[in-house]
Amino acid sequence: MSSYDLLIVNGLVVTASDIGHYDVAIKSEKIALLAPRGSLAGIEADKVIDAEGGYVMPGGVDAHVHLEEPPLFGKGRSADTYETGTRSAICGGTTTVITFAPQSKDRTSLLSVLEETHKKAENNCYTDYSFHLLLSNPTPSILNEFPKLRNEGISSLKIYMTYEALQLRDNQILDVLLAARKDSITTMIHAENGDILSWMTDQLEQRGLVEPKYHATSRPQLVETEATNRAITLSEMIDTPILIVHVSSPSAAMHIRNAQTRGLPIYAETCPQYLFLTRDDLDKPGFEGAKCVCSPPPREGKEDHKGIWLGLQNGTFTVLSSDHCPFVYEDAELGKKSVIGAEFPLGRFRYIPNGCPGIETRLPLVFSEERLELTKFVEVTSTNAAKLYGVYPRKGALLPGLSDADLVVWYPPGRLEEWRVRNQDLHHGVDYTPFEGRLVRNWPRYTVLRGKVVWERDGVGVVGGKGWGRF
Template sequence: MKKVIKNGTIVTAADTYQADLLIVDGKISTIGRDLSDEDVEVVDAKGCYVFPGGVDPHTHLEMPFGGTVSKDDFETGTIAAAYGGTTTVIDFCLTNKGEPLKNAIQTWHDKSKDKAVIDYSFHLMISEINDAVLKELPVVMDEEGITSFKVFMAYKNVFQADDETLFRTLVTAKELGGLVMVHAENGDVIDYLVKKALSEGKTEPIYHALTRPPEVEGEATGRAAQLTGLADSQLYVVHVSCAEAARKIAEAREKGYDVWGETCPQYLVLDQTYLEKPHFEGAKYVWSPPLREKENQEVLWNALKNGQLQTLGSDQCSFDFNGQKDLGRGDFTKIPNGGPIIEDRISLLFSEGVNKGRITLNQFVDITSTRIAKLFGLFPQKGTVSVGADADLVIFDPNAERTISAETHHMAVDYNPFEGIKVTGQPVTVLSRGEFVIRDKQFVGKPGNGQYLKREKYNPKQKEIQKLTK
């Protein structure tokens, strides 16, 4: 059935205005005043904003790590995402050295088949560069529409790639039109610091942070940026957590390098003291990069406001406290890295960002949706409210108040890292391609309705466009 959303205030990355939206066949058909049509369902958005659906560029659903598997899969994870106002996720497909890339991609297709309630796509991890990989990458891009590649600079002897692999990936991405993503921490230095801490009997969760100091993130970020400049390529730094890394991205952009930065809500509202919680509670807050000293929070907020960081991902990678996180009792290196973030990403940015005057309403939409869609080849199908775009829409009540809690969240884990934090602003109704997924704060979607998205190649003109619009 056709739908018309009436009486709402439409907010995009560029504009805020009052209008109605007519939805036909899953697309936005018309934007105007006092719209009506035969056989149309009216959705009243009075008192609410109408945003483009959020795009989460950074999730790890049903991901193997440290002898276990992240708890939220493509069903529970995307349901939670939808409750939070996200209508597209891009998950990381992990590869194995010596195996064809297509095998890893098929594994991720099998994980997601008939499960997702919203649309989704994949990034591809690059762990090695050789003739076989170089031959397969163009095929992956053309046939699978996977146009972004992740290189780990950390997790020595597990995921970590060397600098040659990173540089050759950058060179290849330049040739093929891909966007290279990096987890920027110096894995070799971390490995040394971890071994030293364990040898000294330092095993509590706080040592996860103390053995991954901000200097190792800043160094790796700077190194990746320099290599990007040398390759004349394009780089996206994931989960920026500290002033040192944010500064390196700003410096690279000042030099004209095509470098982009993502942060996450956990780094904006939580700090390193959470890892000091007694009775092993600090394990709930173990992820990489770790939480930082509190003064880093305002640095990150200012970087978002000033455009030095451009996007917000969740880095969703949830593990139960009981039965998974507690694998690391007595040895912090065995605590599975990650947290349940996907559901609260958008509300936290709105409540802590827009409501407190740190960012504008239009910046909020750009940071959670539009810029991500542009960087990862989904715009204008996703990330905006315009005629012809998918009707991925969030009706958002800016005055709704709630307290974040594991008792009321929709993720499949036994804790919430933001427990007790009060937020103002909440999605009321969420549509994916014109169909209700959340309606009046209730789930009405269906597993399997989410579609796999093939993405366009990276558009290098984005950096020039952003300069012109500042």
């Protein structure tokens, strides 16, 4: 019998804390050993990967993914199932995803929502996975279920300050935060002032300003900044941690940083859309801009991107997630045609489902920019999410005996010619990517999940199978 199941040799190993020339030995789904390069020569293994000098990192943890959700936002069908979404994830180096178990307003039991979400995911995933609850109706009986969540392996939930079907008032947010505090649950908050943006939407429509680019006009930075500040105040009031999701605005990031400087437990997340897309992407000819409609919207330009990169570099942002929210593009088109009629031939932005796909492009896009220290890259794309959501050090680390053998092996520098993202090369179920044509300089060459190679870019591609992924 072989000593090890898999060896990865000649790599430059990068974790959130260290970089070094190590060979990695894997046994029984775990990291068994990190040994100085070359020192495992002659050791028996079932399989050996020669990294040829490429970086070897813990597998990506994507902590903000929407899969197979019902049309909670009132529009748009999910284009990805657990199968297609997690398949896409491994092809982009992500080995763990945290998706949402969504409570629509009529649901009176969180445990039954969880059970239903488990049914969708079980035996269908290519990655390991967990769930955040998505809470839309925090009644007293729903809040009474919080103590049971930890037993179910759930330690986080998301609430909204916007979207008609989901928006909570401040008193409801306080109720949620108080209950979350009692059970040590982390509350994720979508911070946009829903009242301002729907008022703005009405105002714009009355003036006939309805094309996709006006989605951004309806939600200026102020809308996000005000809600972010309010969320921080509510968290301070209850003295409990929150995480502000998908931050797009440097001024919101500044509020978060100030709160962190005051010692408040405020965590924050940003996403590639806010590093790469701008308002101009919403203004593409025809209805193409609809492909880049998300909330908060992509901001004005390079200065805003710079502010968000800075927040990643200086630690304001704890995690960089995809907010993969895969809608069928046709649904935006349908909305445009059927609802609008002749009055607005270009369609109304109000009917465009909000959200972009990006689970597969998250790591390569950000890695290719070379704007984060390598250790910081691992920290924000993997390790911090694992810590924040209770799966560290099984995930997000390469600690012998403790960590699952989840790894990404990149091409050696200069080995992969620069190439452009094309939707036809991706593995999600969506018929577009908002990042079409963007330049990338590297891509995960191998992805390993619990010791098994699941993605081999130069070979057959996807070699993992659905169902290898576990809760």
